[in-house]
Every structure is written in C-alpha cells, then in structure tokens.
Amino acid sequence: MTTSSVSSGFSAIGDRLGDLAIEVPSWAYGNSGTRFKVFGSAGTPRTVEEKIADAAAVHRFTGLAPSVALHIPWDEVDDYAALATYAKEQGVTLGTINSNTFQDDDYKLGALTHTDPRVRQKAIDHHLACIEVMHQTGSRDLKIWLAEGTNYPGQGDMRARQDRLAEGLRTIYDQLSEEQRLVLEYKFFEPAFYHTDVPDWGTSYVHVAALGDRALVCLDTGHHAPGTNIEFIVAQLLRLGKLGSFDFNSRFYADDDLIVGAADPYQLFRIMVEVIRGGGFGNKADGTPNDVALMLDQCHNIEAKVPGQIRSVLNVQEMTARALLLDTAALDEARSSGDVLLANEIFMDAFYTDVRRDLAAWREERGLQADPMRAYLDSGYQQQIEADRVGGSQAGWN
C-alpha cells in the first residue's frame, strides 16, 4: 500500500489511537483444533519462550500487542521471573494469568462447585499457585473461566453450587495483593449443556460485586447466545464500574474462537463505540493503562498463527479508529431532537469510513510499517521459524 499523509479528520484521533494496546494469548501460537482434529503446522512453538517470541513478533510489526497472556499449566516453567525477563528482552511483558480447572479427571463434576471438599480445595490451590505465578511475572490479572455445570436436570443442586462457588472465589480473592485483580469470565454453555455455573454477565457480576473492588467481569465476545446485544452488556458493565477485560474473538455458531472482526466487523465497531463512550478506552490521565484490558482469546486451527494474530490486532485497530471517528456532538444533537434517521446515519457514517489509507500513513508517522501484514510476510520470520522449529506443541486443548 502506498501512503500519503494522514487526513485532517483522522489526525484528530491520532493520539488516542496510539493508546490502543491488545494482549495476545500464548495459546494462539500453539497448534489447536476441534474435537475432530488438531492440525499440525510448520513453525509452531516448542516452548513457552518460543510462544513469547512469536507474540513479540506480532508487536514488532504492529506496535499493538505489548503483552502476552499465559495459561497455567500449559505455560508452566521453573522460573517465572526469568520468563518475565526473557519477555522483556523480546520487547513484551507477561500479562494476564489464566487458570485451568478443566483438564483433570477430578473436575469431571465440578471444581470450585464440586460437592467434595477435597476437589474444591485442589481447585482453590491451583488458583493460589496462579497468584504465586503472578507475583513472579508482575501480572495484574488472574482470569478465571470455569468449565462447571451439569448436563441433566436434577444432576446437581444449582443453588448449593452457587454457594460453594462464592466461597471458593472469596478464598482466592483474599489472596490477591492490592495491585492484583480477579476477572471472572462467563459462558452460556459448554462443556456443560443443561446448566452452567457462570453462564452470563449477571451471574459473573453478582459474584464479583460480592468480592470487592478488584474483582471484575471478563466479557468474551464468543460466549453469548446468537443475537445477544453485546454492546449493551458493555455499556451496563462500564456504567457499574465492573468491566475488567475482554476476550475478543469472532463466532458464527458458538465458541468458535475465530479472528476478531472476521465474522461481524460492525459488531466490533459497536462494541468499541460503547467502550470509548464508557471511558473504557485509552490510558488514564496519569499515563497508566485503562482498567479495561483488551485481550484476544483465539485459536488458529487452519490459518498461520502469527499472521492470524497480526490480522486480529489490525482488525481491532481498524474498528477502534472508526469508533473514535464517530461525531458524538452531532450524534447527541440528533438524539436530543429525536431525529432517529439522522442519528443512525451519523453512526453508520463512522462505521463506513474507510480508514485503511489513513492508518497506513499514521503508522509510518510513528516509525511503523505502513502494511504490517505485508512487512511480516516479507521479513523472513515465518520461513525462519519453520526451518528452526520441528515438532511444535499443541495449545493444550486436545
């Protein structure tokens, strides 16, 4: 793409756009798949360090992904402080620590909600171990997604499970330091099919509200029933001061974990409009990061992984730019005067604005490549990792 200079309309949003930071997941770089098949791919990382190196490559080419989330025990190492130093040398930091209570036979009927106190304690201990990792890595957030629920009516006492869940979360939360936070993710179904213990934002909110200020909701865009108005949930959680983080991805059917913005860029735009509207975007006045963490939670089953992540962060950047371009003053006026069609036209105007040329020029102004995807493909990094790495690992899913 050839570039010119940034247009005057776009230059007004340039500084704010510079605040955009998207955390990438370590598991996006490993091989993953469906329950039918995990496809191997050349160049897949063999170690946690190689996953971090790939995440750092995404950041080098885009300037958008300064931190990488870890999943324990998938990313278990002996020395997390050394891993944090390694990440820093690569140009990124270690971000959110994700717990895992879904791949152990003990958890078949529940983890924090299990009727057996031994299993509940095991799940709590795992989270305490994750907090220990956070002390070493300097991570702020412990992200909890629980694969808990039942398959058949009558199988479990849903009410008692909520009580046990609340108790377990309390024990975990009380171990966090003042700088650390707990973000509780919800998901409407799967792996349980009849009922899920944290199925929706309301249930997550109920639990985090009871815990305290440093407990917040994590919104995974793929975890809702089809047709759900996700931007409404964003608005509500921001209004309540309880939106802690996003797991961005796209879905057509269920928890597809496809590239964010691929299925429905307009939905991503609408979400970013509400994030900005609610004060969830951009650094705080003192320059520290916003309380709302933007993360990806994706798997690349059939496409190349590093380019898949590059495409993802660029999609978020593109829709964020369009959302920042929304003429909110004109919109307010149209709303106040009850002009429904004009309000909608102003909204759609921002969404339909093609920002790609401006974005290319904006990147060059900041010393980045105008076209990060092309720059990556031309860089030789992919060929290098394909030559160097033999027998790469799975993400941990199958």
Ligand code: PSV
């Ligand atoms: C399972 O649905 C899931 O995709 C959740 O979204 C978690 O965030 C992710 O796995 C990693 O544990």
Ligand code: MN
């Ligand atoms: Mn998620």
Ligand code: MN
């Ligand atoms: Mn998911």
